[in-house]
Amino acid sequence: MKVAVITGRYPSHNAPYNHMFVHTRNQQYVKTGVSVKVFVPSGSEHRYQIDNIKVQQQPANEIVKEISDGQYDAIFIHLLHHSINPTIDGGPIYEYVITHDIPCLFFIHGVEVQKLSRSRPGDIRFSKPKSVARAIYRDLWVLNRTRRTITKIINETRNTRFVFVSEWIREDAERTFELNLRQRSEVIHNGIDTELFYFQDRWKDRHKLLAIRPLVLRGTYAVDLAIDAMSKVKDKNISLTIIGKGPEKKDILNYIAKRRASSVIHVTDKFLAHSDIPTAHSHYGIYFAATRMDSQGVSMCEAMASGLPVISFNTCAIPEFVNHNSNGLLLERENSNAMPVLIDELLSNKNTYYRLAEGGRHTAESIDIRHTTAQEIELAKSTIISAKYH
Structure with a gap:
């Protein structure tokens, strides 16, 4: 089977983190014998290879x-957006796929079907006019065209299937566009490489929490909520390290200082290559997946695979992956008051710690990338076969 993967961004040697979840899928497809070529809309032409996958x-x-x-x-x-810039506008590509009814898997990860004003209100700041303009452009112009495209796919094609990374994001898309997408869609989670993220006993490091997050204080990744939660923990032997890159390190450090938590919350200004994350996991005992919006929480699921009990918030798609007190612990949405109780339970009760760690690993294994990509390949093959009989 030969597949053209079209995506808004892709990893390169200069930008190794661009849509890495697309690249990890492609690598797995290639291992199973699928021929893959990647296309990225761009204002200029450039060809390169990354991990033996050709990119144009x-x-x-x-x-x-x-x-x-x-x-x-x-x-x-994947994440092929409509744009007012014709060189990167996904519109002509969608139109060709629709007109010719080419067998197609249309992956929906989240942002491409969500209103920023509803899913990421913290990202819109009236003190920053560009963020307001971006929200208006996304919510009114881009989403309107995305809705038209999805409507045309439903009404005018037989051979395009939607693939959602969680049930929650499918329901959110149906709510946003007021469309019934169930008859044309599947839910296949982002796969976790449970060989790369291998289980280890982390009990000895249970006093050390890790969060891998972009260094943006507020908004989707909820660094402020992580700081608020840790500031409520009175045991000064417990620490949180936040690792990531971003433009607001200074704001984060100031916020930590205001919460009088500088001695227990540390910020490491560093990008982690995907292959380096298991090593980072090995130095900590709990993973804190602070969030305001997640259509899955891939970094959280990777931590679960590594044997780190996770703490997150009961919001969006998180409960699809974390069942409170079974394979992780959940705080109520944007409410960190229970953090000291949850931390105390994990630190003082070895049985609870191991039960959550093992439950998390079991969850990660159920969405191992070899299993999820096999589902995607089978769906594509069935779509190709169906197309031949129409």
Whole structure:
């Protein structure tokens, strides 16, 4: 099977973190014998290889020419956005797929079907006019065109299937667009590499919490909530380390100081390569997946695979992956008052710690990337076979 993967961004040697979850899928497809070529809409043309996967950056209309020669059995689409910039606008690509009813898996990860004003209100700051303009552009212009595209797919094609990474994001998309997507969709979670993220006993490091988050104080990744929660923990032997990159390190450090938590909350200004995250996990005993919005929580699931009991918030898709007191612990949405109680339970009760760690590992194994990508390949093959009989 030959597949053209079209995505808004892709890892490169200069930008190794761009949509890494797409690349890890592609690597697994290739291991199973699928031929993969990646196309990225761009204002200029550039060709390169990463991990033996060929990538072409070129204007959207040139990508249409590439996929129109019939050499690909299926198209996989990830985070291909509509844009007022014609060189990167996904519109012509969607139009070609719809018009020719090409077998297609349209992956929906979250942001492409969500209103910023509802899912990420903390990212909109009236003190920063660009954030307001971005929200208006996304919520009114981009989502309107996305709704038109999805409606046309439902009404005018047989051979495009939607793949949602969680049930919650499917329901959110249906609510946003006022469409019934269930008959044309599947839920297949982002896969976790449970060989890369291997289980280890972390009990001895249970006093050390880890959060891998972009260094942005408020908004989706909820660094402020993590700080608020830790500031309520009175045991000064318990610490939290936040590792990530971002523009607001100074604001975060000031916020930590205001909460008088500088001695127990540490910030490491560093990008972690995906292959380096298991090593980071090995130095900590609990993973704190602070969040205001997650359509899955991949970094949380990776920590679960590594044997770190996780603490997160009961919001969005998190409860699909974390069952409170079974494979992790949940705080109520944006309410960290129970943090001291949860921490005390984990630190003082070895049975609870191991039960949650083992439950988390079991959850990660159930969505191992070898299993999830096999589901995606089978769905694509069934779509290709169906197309031949219509």
